[in-house]
Amino acid sequence: MHESVYDEVKIKEWYELYSNQIFRYIFVMIRDRQQARDLMQETFLNAFKHINDFRGDSNPRTWLYQIARNVTIDYQRKKRPITYFITTFSPVKSNEPTPQEILELGEDMDLLFQALSKMKPIYREVIILRKLKEFSIKETAEILGWKESRVKTMLHRGLNELRQEMLKGGYSSERI
């Protein structure tokens, strides 16, 4: 009970530093702004509840992303309990439109989002962590619970697939 006082200080610090990043990460994963905001809040609440599990020698940013990832996965499981199993292991075609605020960021953003939605979730995840959040290979491995070599392999394969999807959608390779 009283231990939470110290914990609240940490949560406040981390919120100021990382709330926007965590929100963006979840938003790109689920494409629903309001829901992404709710899950971001849930991420920090879970961090508060599990703060005793946080080891001082690891990076709070990486740890928070692990929680955000779990919160997002749980949300997707609850939302689509059957299809989650299918989509976890195989690519599916998404009919979900690209959010308006992403479209407003400029040309080719729709293409990028549509391409990402057609990819295997494991490729999508590793690309988002590396490209959007700019985590190192080591940090990405820590968040995903993978070996670094697997991150490299999945990133390589994922980018190949993303490139193919982008080209199929009409993206000009000259601009890559």
Added chain:
Amino acid sequence: MKEFDEKKEFDHLFHKINDVNLTKQEHSESLQHIFSEMKQEKKRTMFRFNFTRAFAIIGTTILLISSVLFLNEVLEQQTNFIGNNETEENDSTKEGLISTLTDYKFREIDWFSSEEELLSHENLAKEDAIISADGLTIQNPDTVTFSEVDSTFEIFYDFDSGTNTFVAGKYIESFEDEEEFITSVSRIKNAMIAKFGEPIMGNPEDLESVPAPRAGLKGIEWRSNEGSLLRLHISNNDGFVEGDPPYLVIIQLSAPRSSIDSLLPIRPADENISTIRTVLQEQFTGPDKNIVELLTAEENITSIGRDNEDDTEEQDSSPYLDAYLAEKYKPFFTESAYDTYIATHGVDYHWLADVNDYTLIASGFDISETIENTYDFTVDVIYKKKGNEHKNALVTGRANMNEDGKISFIQFLDDDGLLEALQK
């Protein structure tokens, strides 16, 4: 055509996404929401705590009036609760704190007990226990007073999120007054050093002064031969939350570290050892509920897939279980070794553990290269049947690695009777 550069490819598109931010209003409202949720939980906890305490006081008063005999019984129960039922009352109050930490166990509770076992051991009804929203921390509604150090503590029990077993216990004492705080810390520290010797980490002298406000925890640490950790921590949260006592003393005892480490991400230097260890950890930590659910729901899930007209994927006998096992193990094996491994060990330990109510934890690993690319391993597996004390099995075996760092052969030479035990 321009060469693709993986390092920079699509970066300009991804960087645009960084323009998506919470508005100032959303940022501030979300922060308020988070803190409001934290405070509500604290209020709920306080309400339940006060109600239970008041109820206990009234009940105890009635019992005191009704029978002296019953009073003796109540006192005996109190003594048991403190955890020292082998000595007389005066001795128990003098040695209460230390006796509840003896043998690096918290209140004599077996590590890796289930919630049910812990509540039973503590004579605590589940409806009286204060359980966190995630179910991983339980607070005892009662406090415990250790008169050898003249301090009253709240009691917390922590459970591992993966196996949902008891892995740490905490006593927490709070103070409004700085002088009382330091005096109490000194008494507790001296009692613990007298019993457990000089700490292996931290400087006892650091505990002689009040920490700077909100500077975090500082403290000292002991470790048992088995790897259990005992910590004495203090903190100063002065002024952060109005109404909360600023000074905290935390005594924490946690399960053998090798067991805890096995539940955390691992980073050994040798990639081959890392690969073998990952596979062994997955194999001997469980039961893996996904495997069990996919096994039991196989028919149901498969039929759902078959009813879907758009589903053009080939249906074999167990596509989702295969997919799950492949995700879990395939990256670590060559093609043929993977098939052999899954056929021989894919689900049996997890399935039997689930059917017969066991929890498995791979708690320690000894993996070494004996000849080039051949590794001998021993895994210390803790297995515990619901309602019983935990046991250990030393599983030994051998693995061969190929040049790509994949397992080309693995064999359990002796599982120390584990598979047989799980069938009981």
